[in-house]
Amino acid sequence: MAEELKYQPKDYKSDQYVRWCPGCGDHAVLNCLHKAMAEVGVAPHNMAVISGIGCSSRLPYYMNTYGFHTIHGRGAAIATGVKTARPDLSVWLITGDGDCLAIGGNHFIHAVRRNVDLNIVLFNNKIYGLTKGQYSPTSDRGFVSKSSPYGTVEDPFIPAELTLGARGNFFARAIDVDLKNTTDILAASARHKGASVTEVLVNCVIFNNGIHKQITDKEFRAERTIFLRHGEKMIYGANNDKGIVLDGLKLKSVTIGKDGYTLDDVLVHDAHCKDNTLHLMLAMMSGEMPVALGIIRDVDAPTYDEAVHEQIKEVQAKMPSRTLKEFLMSGETWEIK
Amino acid sequence: MTEQTKVTTLEKVVVRFSGDSGDGMQLTGTIFSNLSAIFGNEISTFPDYPAEVRAPQGTLSGVSGFQVHLGSRKIFTPGDKADVLVAMNPAALKVNVKHLKQNAIVLIDTDSFKKSDLEKALFTTDDPFTELGLTGVQVVAAPISTMVKDGLADFGLDNKSALRCKNMFALGLVCWLFERPLEEAMHMLQTKFAKKPVIAQANIKALTDGYNYGHNIHASVSTYRIESKKAAPGIYMDVNGNKATSYGLIAAAEKAGLQLFLGSYPITPATDILHELSKRKDLNVITVQAEDEIAGVCTAIGASFAGCLAATSTSGPGLALKSEAIGLAVIAELPLVVIDVQRGGPSTGMPTKSEQTDLLQALYGRNGECPAVVLAAATPTDCFDAAYWAGKLAVEHMTPVILLTDAFIANGSSAWRLPDLENYPEIKPNRVSNYKEDKVWKPYRRDKETFVRYWAIPGMEGYMHRLGGLEKDYDTSAISTDPANHQKMVKTRQAKIDKIADFIPEVEVIGDEDADLLIVGWGGTYGHLYEAMEIMHEQNKKVALAHFRFINPLPKNTAAVLSKYKKVVVAEQNNGQFANYLRSKVDGFTPYKFDRIKGQPFIVARLVEEFTKILEA
Numbered sequence: 016m017a018e019e020l021k022y023q024p025k026d027y028k029s030d031q032y033v034r035w036c037p038g039c040g041d042h043a044v045l046n047c048l049h050k051a052m053a054e055v056g057v058a059p060h061n062m063a064v065i066s067g068i069g070c071s072s073r074l075p076y077y078m079n080t081y082g083f084h085t086i087h088g089r090g091a092a093i094a095t096g097v098k099t100a101r102p103d104l105s106v107w108l109i110t111g112d113g114d115c116l117a118i119g120g121n122h123f124i125h126a127v128r129r130n131v132d133l134n135i136v137l138f139n140n141k142i143y144g145l146t147k148g149q150y151s152p153t154s155d156r157g158f159v160s161k162s163s164p165y166g167t168v169e170d171p172f173i174p175a176e177l178t179l180g181a182r183g184n185f186f187a188r189a190i191d192v193d194l195k196n197t198t199d200i201l202a203a204s205a206r207h208k209g210a211s212v213t214e215v216l217v218n219c220v221i222f223n224n225g226i227h228k229q230i231t232d233k234e235f236r237a238e239r240t241i242f243l244r245h246g247e248k249m250i251y252g253a254n255n256d257k258g259i260v261l262d263g264l265k266l267k268s269v270t271i272g273k274d275g276y277t278l279d280d281v282l283v284h285d286a287h288c289k290d291n292t293l294h295l296m297l298a299m300m301s302g303e304m305p306v307a308l309g310i311i312r313d314v315d316a317p318t319y320d321e322a323v324h325e326q327i328k329e330v331q332a333k334m335p336s337r338t339l340k341e342f343l344m345s346g347e348t349w350e351i352k
Numbered sequence: 353m354t355e356q357t358k359v360t361t362l363e364k365v366v367v368r369f370s371g372d373s374g375d376g377m378q379l380t381g382t383i384f385s386n387l388s389a390i391f392g393n394e395i396s397t398f399p400d401y402p403a404e405v406r407a408p409q410g411t412l413s414g415v416s417g418f419q420v421h422l423g424s425r426k427i428f429t430p431g432d433k434a435d436v437l438v439a440m441n442p443a444a445l446k447v448n449v450k451h452l453k454q455n456a457i458v459l460i461d462t463d464s465f466k467k468s469d470l471e472k473a474l475f476t477t478d479d480p481f482t483e484l485g486l487t488g489v490q491v492v493a494a495p496i497s498t499m500v501k502d503g504l505a506d507f508g509l510d511n512k513s514a515l516r517c518k519n520m521f522a523l524g525l526v527c528w529l530f531e532r533p534l535e536e537a538m539h540m541l542q543t544k545f546a547k548k549p550v551i552a553q554a555n556i557k558a559l560t561d562g563y564n565y566g567h568n569i570h571a572s573v574s575t576y577r578i579e580s581k582k583a584a585p586g587i588y589m590d591v592n593g594n595k596a597t598s599y600g601l602i603a604a605a606e607k608a609g610l611q612l613f614l615g616s617y618p619i620t621p622a623t624d625i626l627h628e629l630s631k632r633k634d635l636n637v638i639t640v641q642a643e644d645e646i647a648g649v650c651t652a653i654g655a656s657f658a659g660c661l662a663a664t665s666t667s668g669p670g671l672a673l674k675s676e677a678i679g680l681a682v683i684a685e686l687p688l689v690v691i692d693v694q695r696g697g698p699s700t701g702m703p704t705k706s707e708q709t710d711l712l713q714a715l716y717g718r719n720g721e722c723p724a725v726v727l728a729a730a731t732p733t734d735c736f737d738a739a740y741w742a743g744k745l746a747v748e749h750m751t752p753v754i755l756l757t758d759a760f761i762a763n764g765s766s767a768w769r770l771p772d773l774e775n776y777p778e779i780k781p782n783r784v785s786n787y788k789e790d791k792v793w794k795p796y797r798r799d800k801e802t803f804v805r806y807w808a809i810p811g812m813e814g815y816m817h818r819l820g821g822l823e824k825d826y827d828t829s830a831i832s833t834d835p836a837n838h839q840k841m842v843k844t845r846q847a848k849i850d851k852i853a854d855f856i857p858e859v860e861v862i863g864d865e866d867a868d869l870l871i872v873g874w875g876g877t878y879g880h881l882y883e884a885m886e887i888m889h890e891q892n893k894k895v896a897l898a899h900f901r902f903i904n905p906l907p908k909n910t911a912a913v914l915s916k917y918k919k920v921v922v923a924e925q926n927n928g929q930f931a932n933y934l935r936s937k938v939d940g941f942t943p944y945k946f947d948r949i950k951g952q953p954f955i956v957a958r959l960v961e962e963f964t965k966i967l968e969a
Contacts, residue, residue: 029818031830060813063658068821076818076831081810083657084820085650086680092647096654096662097810099640100613104658104810122650125643323640327633334634339602342635343770347543348589349390 021056024049029079040191040217041071041138047194048078048107048136051201057105064107065094067114070145071138071217074109088119091126094133095319102320105205108135112153113143116172120152124181129319130209136201137174137214142223160222174214175298175311179291184314185211186298188307190231191218196242196309203310209318230306243297243309245286248278251305258282259297259304266296268304286313361577364423366431367526369519370448371440372409373402373416376519379544380438381418384523386590387536389767392583393422395590396732396879398430398764398953401704410464410472415447428731428879430764432955435576436529438522440464440496442473442480454488459525461518463497494565496521503561507554517558524562530576534563584769592765593732593757593876594624597665597691600739602635603771605661607740608747608779613638613660615651617670620703621759622693625665645673649690653677656686657819659809661743663689668697668710671754672717678752679718682845684819685796685805687746687753687781690724691739694758694875696951705951706760708875708925714754715904715933721842723849725753726904730878732761733768738901740776741856747781749852750804756903758925760953761876784808784815794829795819803848853905859913863889863896869967870917872943874900874930877954881923884959891960893967900930911938921946921966923959 027049035041052062062080066072067090075082081104085093090108098106108126115123115137126133142160143149149162153174157166178186185207189197197215204211216227230239241251241259249259256271258281269276288294294312336342367384369377378399385397400417407414421431433453439445441464452458458481470480477483481491500521504514520541527534538556545552591599605612614637616626630639638655642648649664656662666674671692681688694710696702714726725745729738735757742755784806787793795817798805808815817829825832826840861870863885873881878899888895898913900906914920914934921944922931928945935941944966948954 058813060816061811063810065654075820078818080816081657082816082818082820083654083684084818084822085653086676086821089646089650089677092642092650093654093657095640095642095647096613096615096651096656097658098654099638099651100611100655100658100660100662101810121643122647125647323638327636327638330633331636336634337636339599339606339635340770340773342632343589343599344587346589347386347540348587348770350585350587351392351583352585 020053022053022059024053027052027059027079029077031076033077034073035070036221038220039070040140040215040219041074043191043194044136044138044197044215044217045074045077047197048201050198051205054198054202055205057205061103062105062107063097064109065090065097066109067119068145069111069114069143071109071111072114088114088117089122090114091119091122091133091135095122095126095129095131098131098133098320099323102132102324106133108133110135110137112137112139112141112151116152116174116177124177127178127181127183127210127212130184130316132208132318132320133210134204135210135212136204137212138217139174139214140217140219140223141226142219144219144222148222173299174212176295178212179295179298179312183212184209184312184316185310186294186312187211187213187310188298189213189215190227190308191215192231200310203313207313209316239305240308241305243284243286243307243311245284245310245313247284248281249284250281266300266304286310289314363425364421364427364431365435365576366419366421366433367436367438368417368419368434368448368451369438369522370415370417370444371438371519372443373407373414374409375416375440376516377416377418377440380519380523381420382590383537383540384526385420385422385765386540387532388420388422388530389588389590390536391532394425394427394583394767396421396427396430396764396766398760410441410443410469412443412447412473415444417444417448427766428882429953429956432957436526438526440518440522442470442475445480446473446475446484449484449486452486452489455490457490457492457529458486459492459494459522461496461522462493463495492525492569494525499561499565500558503557504554507550507557509550509554513551514554517555520555520558521562521565524559524564525566527559528563528566534559583767586769588767588769590765591733591768592624592763593729593735593761594622594693594763595628596733596735596768597729597739597755597757597762598625598628598632600736601629601661601663601689601743602632602637603736603773603776604740604743604779607773607776608661608743608781610659610661610747610781611636611638613652613655613662614665615640615642615648615655615662616665617642617645617648619645619667619670621695621762622665622667622670622691624762625691625693645670646677649674649677649688652688653681653686656681656688657684657810661687661689661747663691665691665693667693667695667703668713669700671710671713675718678724678754679720679722680821681752682718682722682724683821683823685750685845686819687750689739689742689746690752690754692754692756693762694756702951704759706758706876706925706953707949707951708756708758708877709929709949710756711903711926711929711933714756721846723846723904725749725751725849725852726756727753728756728875728901728903729761730875730899730901732764732766734878734901735761736768736771744777744779745852745855747779748804748855749802749848750782750807751849756875758876781807784812794827796824796826796829798844798848802851803844850905853908856902856905856907858909859898859900859902859907861896861898861913864894865896866894867896867917868894868919869896869963870913870920871895871897871963872900872914872920872922872930872934873897873924874903877923877925880954880956880959883956884963887956887960888963893964895963895967906937910934914938914941919944919966921963923947923954925949925954
């Protein structure tokens with residue numbers, strides 16, 4: 016298959032030396048993005064990769080595309096400007112948990128609410144790495160860090176909950192160590208029309224090593240995560256014998272063939288369902304329930320950038336002026352001879 | 353009462369319409385100024401409304417005013433004090449006492465001057481004129497409400513709708529005072545209420561009734577005649593500064609062949625720019641009402657990166673929020689127009705009032721060595737040219753340009769001769785296609801003479817590149833923390849801005865070449881300073897005026913002009929910001945300073961007094 020692709024992953028790779036720490040999860044996501052773009056086939060010159068500030072926000076320098084490494088938290092607003100000006104471009108926002116959800120929280124929720132056709136990749140390592148180890152808005156309550164030596168006394172954002180709360184229409188969760196699925200998810204995010212949010216659980220090998228270990232390590236992954244695919248049964252487990260069922264108004268994990276549960280009871284994932292209630296329940300699963308990975312929500316909706324340009328066309332169809340002079344002459348004027 | 357009509361011919365006259373914020377005074381003032389302009393008068397107007405959307409009816413805080421200055425010769429300001437005041441209620445009278453000439457004509461609606469009305473405006477006696485010490489004014493007291501209701505009895509309107517036409521009765525009366533034919537006003541009302549013919553007719557009836565009433569009582573007051581004058585031939589329209597700014601941006605985008613993009617967040621007194629440009633989708637303008645001030649400038653920077661002529665509009669507090677992002681545009685060397693319609697500060701300050709207090713913020717209010725171009729518009733109509741220049745310098749020199757206007761010129765309007773756009777200077781973006789050197793192109797390679805980098809826009813094959821807020825290497829454009837390189841880049845960014853002095857006009861000195869006093873100003877005070885100079889000329893004093901539109905960089909002849917005159921006074925509406933800036937730029941420059949920071953326009957008479965003192969010192 017690879018031979019038939021118009022572009023190869025290397026076409027998206029810049030000549031810059033990648034400066035992330037050895038062992039950082041960001042390396043893997045970068046490689047997945049190169050592969051995903053080759054798969055989707057957007058020409059590198061039609062791609063604009065925007066970022067804020069933070070470790071992950073260095074990513075645009077490693078892409079052989081148009082790129083803009085901007086200021087802390089404002090990437091979503093700048094990307095909104097790029098996409099609104101130029102809906103023809105494939106616009107990516109590379110951001111981290113601090114950049115996106117603390118200083119940039121307002122821009123993030125509004126970009127999602129407006130449904131600007133941005134591909135947002137949120138690198139979540141639950142820590143501030145570039146400033147060397149402070150807790151972030153996704154750090155769990157009680158988390159001990161340099162700025163919380165006695166543990167934090169605040170609850171974290173769950174990116175999925177925030178995205179859906181901001182009326183987001185695409186949310187996926189990926190892990191840095193699963194290259195195949197992360198590549199597929201990024202490709203799906205590129206194909207989705209509208210704001211897509213992909214949360215990638217990445218490891219910070221220096222300041223927060225092993226933060227996602229309980230989910231991402233091979234030995235736990237099968238039992239503690241479920242990979243959701245649209246149209247497929249919600250099954251997981253090392254032996255594929257566990258499933259998610261609806262128990263009253265709650266989700267429940269069951270073993271198929273036990274306690275009277277059969278495969279028929281297991282829910283089928285519908286990522287395209289407009290109502291986001293179940294998507295939110297799936298995204299919030301934790302503790303005894305497996306953590307949901309994959310594309311949790313993927314719903315079509317009108318995009319802001321296209322609507323802006325459509326409205327211009329509609330107005331132009333009704334109003335004859337095309338130049339300032341024509342417009343001014345059509346107003347209340349008088350002549351002095 | 354005298355028996356004959358006294359017709360006084362005047363060169364200029366100031367009329368102030370004042371009433372409750374729901375009384376329609378802005379419309380009344382606008383119609384009156386438009387028909388005076390059509391009649392051939394010079395006009396300058398200024399609306400003065402309360403910060404509150406609707407304060408309690410009849411109270412002092414709810415008074416809304418509109419001042420028109422008309423004349424047979426050049427008018428530059430809305431005027432200091434009113435010759436004629438229309439006061440629709442006692443609160444309007446009280447608030448405007450300080451804006452009245454001693455012998456002014458005051459027109460009141462007696463139906464709104466009852467005991468309860470007087471109490472609402474905190475009068476303690478039943479004679480408001482004596483209480484306010486207004487002994488010299490000529491009062492035209494008309495039972496306007498009653499007459500309007502009677503006049504509209506046949507229209508089938510409810511009481512409230514009928515009373516809404518009071519303002520037109522007052523307008524009719526003023527039209528009679530100034531011998532203004534009503535046809536144009538009728539035409540305007542028909543256009544305004546095209547969809548409500550009954551309301552249009554009711555307003556026209558009230559207007560006519562007011563005029564006729566004036567005619568019938570004409571013996572009681574003076575009437576004024578302002579000769580019309582021959583203005584330069586052309587097509588004219590009435591425009592305020594915010595509209596002119598919007599049109600200037602559109603014109604610049606058209607000339608540059610770029611799509612105009614505005615990212616903005618609502619803020620008084622700049623919001624009308626967002627309103628106007630949002631309407632101009634017919635002219636292919638994109639507007640984004642952003643989630644906050646920062647997003648306003650950031651969406652604009654994104655659009656600039658994507659190839660638009662991008663702008664953001666704001667006022668002082670918003671400019672403060674945008675500083676970091678403007679710094680990004682400085683280091684990324686992207687074109688950007690930032691419009692700051694200045695208002696009273698600091699903090700929220702006085703949002704509806706005017707000041708020139710953001711100059712130093714515009715010049716220096718960013719982290720790092722962060723030079724940007726700073727321009728200031730002089731009059732409502734000059735906002736057009738200033739915005740055009742802002743767009744031109746931004747795209748031709750790949751830099752943010754901050755355009756300072758202010759609440760006074762943004763809301764003030766005057767008759768504007770439509771520009772001959774064909775004759776405006778070209779705007780040529782420095783596109784990457786201009787790059788002709790042998791070395792392979794990199795985003796920070798620059799023109800050797802202007803230091804301007806070449807603009808490559810996403811979608812162009814072969815020009816993929818990364819910009820960012822991190823310092824870049826002069827040659828390779830890669831991230832660099834090399835000390836010598838940083839020094840070079842800082843100096844280069846400064847040199848690029850300084851070089852713009854070669855591409856802007858020199859500052860013009862108006863008035864006496866051998867003046868004993870040079871008045872120096874910048875921005876929206878032009879009209880007042882000019883009038884002060886004119887009056888001093890009439891008094892045979894030798895004065896000249898140098899008014900700056902280009903502030904950073906300063907025009908090349910600045911030092912020569914400032915050192916030519918023995919006495920120089922810098923007059924501005926702040927604590928001496930421009931004076932101090934000039935001192936930092938021109939060795940040995942020690943001007944007199946005149947500053948007023950009251951949120952109100954300068955008063956010409958005060959300027960003359962102060963300048964005369966300096967002259968005679």
